[in-house]
Amino acid sequence: MKKSNNALRLFSIAFYKELWDVATSLSSMILIVGGMVAYGLLYNLLYQPNIVREDPIVVVDNSHTHLSRHLISLVDASPNAEIVAVAADISEARSVLSRGEAEAILYLPHDMDKRIGRGEQSLFVILSTTATFLYYEATVGAIEDAMLALDEDIRGDMLWILPAPLAVALDGHATTEVVGNALFNPTKGYADYLVPAVFMVIIFQTMVMVVSMNSAGRKAKRITPMRGRTIGFGGRVVITLARSATYCTIYGALSLFLIGWLPRIFHLPHLASVWELVAMMFPFLLATSLFGQAFGRLFNDREAPLVLITFFSVGLIFISGISYPLQLLPMGWQAVHYLFPIAPAILAFVELGSMGSSLADITPQLSVMWLQVEGYLILATLIPHDFR
Amino acid sequence: MxxxxxxxxxxxxxxxxxxxxxxxxxxxxxxxxxxxxxxxxNGAIQEIPIGVVDDSFTAISRDIVRTIDSSPTINITHRYTSSSEALAAVRNREIYGYVVLPHDLTRNMVCGTRSTIPYYYHYAFMSIGAQVESTLRTLLTMASLDPIIVTANEMGVSERQIMAFLEPLNSDIHPLGNASLxxxxxxxxxxxxxxxxxxxxxxxxxxxxxxxxxxxxxxxxxxxxxxxxxxxxxxxxxxxxxxxxxxxxxxxxxxxxxxxxxxxxxxxxxxxxxxxxxxxxxxxxxxxxxxxxxxxxxxxxxxxxxxxxxxxxxxxxxxxxxxxxxxxxxxxxxxxxxxxxxxxxxxxxxxxxxxxxxxxxxxxxxxxxxxxxxxxxxxxxxxxxxxxx
Missing domain, CATH: 1.10.357 (Tetracycline Repressor; domain 2)
Structure with a gap:
């Protein structure tokens, strides 16, 4: 009885001490509030357009026929592309490209119409930069759609090139339509795809920064909650958990804003219920705060952990499996996926929020995060540290 | 100093x-x-696992499946008996897309009645989904024309001639700077x-x-x-x-x-x-x-x-x-x-x-x-x- 009372007391002392330290530290507050509020808003605004539209295209029309003008107007009418310039020849078009005024060249050769008149296939050329894959896909998609529509129109006039029996068979013969459907993101929005993952990265990055900074700082300054008393292994576990509880409380509250409210305001996918989010965020925040404590204890001054955290936050998206299939990552990097709480958290959040999966569907991710909680709790407790 | x-x-x-x-x-x-x-x-997204729901089950539908599987980008790893089964597999990332070959597909293709081949791709994972989308679009468009080409060949019409009829306009795409994307x-x-x-x-x-x-x-x-x-x-x-x-x-x-x-x-x-x-x-x-x-x-x-x-x-x-x-x-x-x-x-x-x-x-x-x-x-x-x- 007395023992559990002691543990409870130790827990609450360590909890409030940590809360006080965070609340009175300007740098911690900048990271937490700046990260969760300012960053959350900023990234939404950055990706607000959601969809890449009006990819700028420069045209070289050597054909000057009804057909070439029809193709150009169809491309221009597409929501994904816009004809921004007309060039006299390919070298002029190239210079438009190198000035950055267009991303692709649509080159229509002089014999375009003539070839069709002769009953031959007529080729035109697309040259597109590949600096941004989204642009490339938009351009090629827009031009190909225009081309397919024109093909359908022209086909009726081309029957004469076929021998009579085939022409009769194919007259009015409808071709099979191939219809693609985007699952879980019907508008094909870029923000819908990336921003949920960015939210998780923001939480992970700023939380690890704050926790490890305060953990390392404590070592530097020798501030401890229970002055003068030696604390056993059980006590260390209690203190470590109490400090994690502090951060989980703060981040739990701010997560309501970041992943509960912002997705509604900015019309991002938000299919998860509050309880599903809680069940997913709890192990994520706990594992992250314990990871931060363990990581911070490797350093002797407060700011040192920050040096080694930030640069990698960019890489974390790649090992999460949302931008590149997890199965296709080389083996070594697949293992790294399971080391950081952020990677399973991104998958779990996207599955719950964007795909409308249930908690049962994300059991593998939840299990990984709970294993990480145990692993990092042990590490955070064992790494030599001033617990007195 | x-x-x-x-x-x-x-x-x-x-x-x-x-x-x-x-x-x-x-x-x-x-x-x-x-x-x-x-x-x-090696950077070429290869062998992305995808699935097939073949309700048609004819020589033509099997040809279509073979055409899809020939691409290095995707790999048919699973076959499902229903769309809902395939959708569940997309959900747990067993596959990143699937193609449905409807039961009346073959008949419609032969008779020249308008028919559709729907295909689905995972777009919560956009970069992977986009890859699956463009690969399937190209392959299925090609495969859907195959029966006509075969008939034409049987009647002694050259491939060049029938393609000039089917796709009078065609594009030649050059990705600049990163040719293999x-x-x-x-x-x-x-x-x-x-x-x-x-x-x-x-x-x-x-x-x-x-x-x-x-x-x-x-x-x-x-x-x-x-x-x-x-x-x-x-x-x-x-x-x-x-x-x-x-x-x-x-x-x-x-x-x-x-x-x-x-x-x-x-x-x-x-x-x-x-x-x-x-x-x-x-x-x-x-x-x-x-x-x-x-x-x-x-x-x-x-x-x-x-x-x-x-x-x-x-x-x-x-x-x-x-x-x-x-x-x-x-x-x-x-x-x-x-x-x-x-x-x-x-x-x-x-x-x-x-x-x-x-x-x-x-x-x-x-x-x-x-x-x-x-x-x-x-x-x-x-x-x-x-x-x-």
Missing amino acids: SVFWRVVWREVGIISHRPLLWIATIGVPLFSALFMTTIFG NYRTYLAEPFFFIMFQIIILITTVYVLGSEKSHSKEWLATANSNIFTALAGKLLPYAFAFIASGIAALYVMYGIKGLAPLELYGSLWGLVAAMLGLVVASISLALFTYSLFPNMTIVLSAVSMIGSLGATLSGITFPIASMHPIFHYVALILPIRHFTLIVQNQLYTEGSYGVVWLHAAILGAYCLLPLLTASHLHKSIISGNYEKIE
């Missing part, structure tokens, strides 16, 4: 005692280069430099802030000249980062065993741009620190500025599609100018007019710290900012 070299020598002494600084200046850049070179395998070529180099500028920004602020109680001695070594003190202190880091940058370029483009990236521009052009990025990033960090010389707070600030580089370099989502305000905000970041220079070289055989403008801006970052040097000098003497936690 002149005053300047005394400060440099003092800094070299500090570095030699601090493993963290070795890791930051050499370890992190090399790790980042290795990470970005190896994370995508390789993922690694697209992302590895730009994202290495995004990580690189973050570590430069942070390390610079960290070493400036680490002086703390020694800052008076540091100034004294420089004969109280703030310019000598700063130049001497930061020179070893600029040198280390440039050396690491060259080593990283070697990792990315030079090591045969790692299947080097395709390099379309000149390597010297890249080295020169990298030099500009290093110097500009150090200057930006110094400028920010001089405005408010408190290490922890400025570290938080530059880590956020640095991370924004991933978005505002414009590599994944075009800046032109963002709100006009961000067109200008992006220009605050050295990484944006660096990216424009490099992309201009790599993808459009750049016009020097554009490149020189951004190169000049990168160079001009050096001037920024001059504006705030005296403020930094005063604050070091007063120590006012250090007290804020």
Whole structure:
């Protein structure tokens, strides 16, 4: 009885001490509030357009026929592309490209119409930069759609090139339509795809920064909650958990804003219920705060952990499996996926929020995060540290 | 030894005692280069697992399946008896897309009645889904024409002739700069430099802030000249980062065993741009620190500025599609100018007019710290900012 009372007391002392330290530290507050509020808003605004539209295209029309003008107007009418310039020849078009005024060249050769008149296939050329894959896909998609529509129109006039029996068979013969459907993101929005993952990265990055900074700082300054008393292994576990509880409380509250409210305001996918989010965020925040404590204890001054955290936050998206299939990552990097709480958290959040999966569907991710909680709790407790 | 070299020598002494600084200046850049070179395998997204629901089950539908499976990009790993089963498999990422061949497909194709082949792709994972989409669109369009081509061939019509009828207009697509649309070529180099500028920004602020109680001695070594003190202190880091940058370029483009990236521009052009990025990033960090010389707070600030580089370099989502305000905000970041220079070289055989403008801006970052040097000098003497936690 007395023992559990002691543990409870130790827990609450360590909890409030940590809360006080965070609340009175300007740098911690900048990271937490700046990260969760300012960053959350900023990234939404950055990706607000959601969809890449009006990819700028420069045209070289050597054909000057009804057909070439029809193709150009169809491309221009597409929501994904816009004809921004007309060039006299390919070298002029190239210079438009190198000035950055267009991303692709649509080159229509002089014999375009003539070839069709002769009953031959007529080729035109697309040259597109590949600096941004989204642009490339938009351009090629827009031009190909225009081309397919024109093909359908022209086909009726081309029957004469076929021998009579085939022409009769194919007259009015409808071709099979191939219809693609985007699952879980019907508008094909870029923000819908990336921003949920960015939210998780923001939480992970700023939380690890704050926790490890305060953990390392404590070592530097020798501030401890229970002055003068030696604390056993059980006590260390209690203190470590109490400090994690502090951060989980703060981040739990701010997560309501970041992943509960912002997705509604900015019309991002938000299919998860509050309880599903809680069940997913709890192990994520706990594992992250314990990871931060363990990581911070490797350093002797407060700011040192920050040096080694930030640069990698960019890489974390790649090992999460949302931008590149997890199965296709080389083996070594697949293992790294399971080391950081952020990677399973991104998958779990996207599955719950964007795909409308249930908690049962994300059991593998939840299990990984709970294993990480145990692993990092042990590490955070064992790494030599001033617990007195 | 002149005053300047005394400060440099003092800094070299500090570095030699601090493993963290070795890791930051050499370890992190090399790790980042290795990470970005190896994370995508060979960079051609290959064998993405997809599924098929074949309700038709005829020779024609089997031909369609065979055509799809012939592509190196996707791989039919599963067959399902219903769409709902296939959808469940997409949900748990067993597959990233599937094709449904309806039961009346064959009859409709033969009779020439309009029919559709629906296909589905995972778009919550956009980059993978887009790959599946474009591959399936091309393959299925091709496969759906096959029965007509076969009939035509039987009647003695050449393939050329029937294609002229089916696709009178056809396009010849040339992706510039990255002909095979390789993922690694697209992302590895730009994202290495995004990580690189973050570590430069942070390390610079960290070493400036680490002086703390020694800052008076540091100034004294420089004969109280703030310019000598700063130049001497930061020179070893600029040198280390440039050396690491060259080593990283070697990792990315030079090591045969790692299947080097395709390099379309000149390597010297890249080295020169990298030099500009290093110097500009150090200057930006110094400028920010001089405005408010408190290490922890400025570290938080530059880590956020640095991370924004991933978005505002414009590599994944075009800046032109963002709100006009961000067109200008992006220009605050050295990484944006660096990216424009490099992309201009790599993808459009750049016009020097554009490149020189951004190169000049990168160079001009050096001037920024001059504006705030005296403020930094005063604050070091007063120590006012250090007290804020």
